[in-house]
Amino acid sequence: MAYISNCSVYLPVWKLSRDEISEETGMPSLGGERAVAHWDEDSITMAVEAARTLEGKFDAVIFASTSPPFRIKQCASLVASALDLPESTFTMDITDSMRAATDALITANEFVDSGRFDRVLVVAADRIPTKPGTLYEQLYGDAAAAIAVEKEGGAKILGYNTSTKPLPGSWMLAGDDTVRDYDMRVDARYGYATSVQQAAMPLFAKLGLSPADIDRIVASAPDPKSYYGLLKAVGARPEEFYFNSVGIAGCAHPLFLLATQIEKTGRILLGGYGEGADVLAIEIEDAMESNVGRMLESRKEISYGEYLYNRGFVGIRDAPDRPSLTKFWRDEKSIIRFYGMRCKNCGTVSYPIQRCCVECGAKDNYEEVRLGDRGRVYTFTIDYLVMPGNYTGDGVHPHGVAVVDLDGGGRVLFEVTDTVRDFEGLECDAEVERTFRLLFEKNNFRYYGWKARLPR
Known part of the structure; x- marks a missing residue:
């Protein structure tokens, strides 16, 4: 059985008020603020920053993202190099799904549980491209989370289960520069809650547990209303979703939520949603430190104009030199x-x-x-x-x-x-x-x- 021994998150230094977005674009404000990456940050750099605080070496690195900067080039190998891991380290990318991070965590669990690897790094990061003046500009935030999975640790992975439901949901075609969706209301009504419950109930039966045996539930969602609606429907107290301070961090959001829970012991149900759902039952036996609070407190506000500059929507970055x-x-x-x-x-x-x-x-x-x-x-x-x-x-x-x-x-x-x-x-x-x-x-x-x- 595999354990989570440590975890860490990374938030960019910038935060952008949704009220300012609303004032500049005319779109209704969703309230709060969202995390905004600097111009020189992407899913690779944020993944490295999240993982750097985890001490020790890893036998394998699994990188999860829906926004890898390369169409063809492995990101996990670059992460491993930046972390100075041996060239013998096994590397893997899992992409193109909002539940890529929970897929990666399940894969790491199998690697360690089978004895294939002793210590696996799971790192998820997303900087989802959005266009100014759209709902997605306020919905998503930029963030990364890293998890160490090994034979011993403070949190035991009790088991997992998956359900598949290929609704239109959200998507990006190969040449798109922004995320799209069919209808978020359809995803919320017919996809999210149903998928999470269809994945969770067989897991409870397999582990001999009931919903009453779970202390806390955290699950990524297409929007915060769906998350709070799910928890209300099953009679559980909603944990903080961090939408008002971070936004939805793409596929990294489940691991970000997990990092917010490791400071308290108890059984938690972790969910990742996207064309179905992954759910993992995790028992936190020994509380661990989390750097979420420090990341939230050390941020600075950025103006909407500078945000547009960072995103490349205004200004021109001309490159006269040609590096080798x-x-x-x-x-x-x-x-x-x-x-x-x-x-x-x-x-x-x-x-x-x-x-x-x-x-x-x-x-x-x-x-x-x-x-x-x-x-x-x-x-x-x-x-x-x-x-x-x-x-x-x-x-x-x-x-x-x-x-x-x-x-x-x-x-x-x-x-x-x-x-x-x-x-x-x-x-x-x-x-x-x-x-x-x-x-x-x-x-x-x-x-x-x-x-x-x-x-x-």
Whole structure:
């Protein structure tokens, strides 16, 4: 039997008020706010950020998303590389379904329970594309969640069951740039509650449990009204759905909800919905810490205009330079895994890896070391001639870069992120931390690497 030993979530630093969306677009406000990714964040970068806080190595990585940035290219392998996992790590992507994350959690349970792997990372992330002035712009939020599944832990996976119901629901065609749906009311009335109950009742019978034996129920839903309606129908007290503070985080929402429950012991029923439903019975035997509160508290408000800029709806990101794909591939250990070098002659740590020591000049006499997560700003500059990502400047959105002395050694030049036009707090000797981000999209390819931000 498999256990959940740890979990973590990631929310972007930005939050956008739905009242402001309503004021700018005329669409009725759904109230509250939604999580908004920065321009250099996607499902891969958010997945890495969610998983980085989980300590230890993993034998397998399962990545779940409905919004992977590549049509053909595995995302899980890039996540594993950014986490510095061995090249022997098994990687898998599960996509194209709002219950991709619960499918991934079920797969991890089977991997561990069968003895195939000892420790599996399940990470789900979504940044669902939506058009301005639509209901979906207010409905969805950007987020990620990571779960460690292994032989021992604080939460036992008692069992699972699935039901399939291929209603039209929500969808995106291969060339679409926004999510669509047939009729949300049809999905809510004929799909959601029915699918969850059809999956749950056989599971109760298989485990010898009744609904009364379940302490809490959390399940993703096409909208918050459907979620609260389901819980009311079965006579259960609804747990917080986090729509007013985050939005519906696509396929990552079930794991996000799970992360909000691990601080309390008891049996929970976890549900993922999409053309049917997955339900898992989980018994939390030992309460675990959750970083949900810290993620919620460390956010900043963004204006609707800057949100449109981040989403690429306004402004032009012109790319005059052509970065080398060969260098990106050849220097993967430095760029993605973030290794530098330590001179065996004088002990100086430097970045990037090169043949000669920058301090004593010793040639080919070094060892490769992974560099630290935090450091202090040695110097910095804010440049209006270029935009973030080294795109041609628009004179409005400056490019901030900082030279950072990392804890444990190494002086590195970083682009500063999680800023729009305000660089308050960025100063010499300020503490910063590195974060995995999209560097830029050029040559019809997406280049990833590490940037610096003020600590959250």
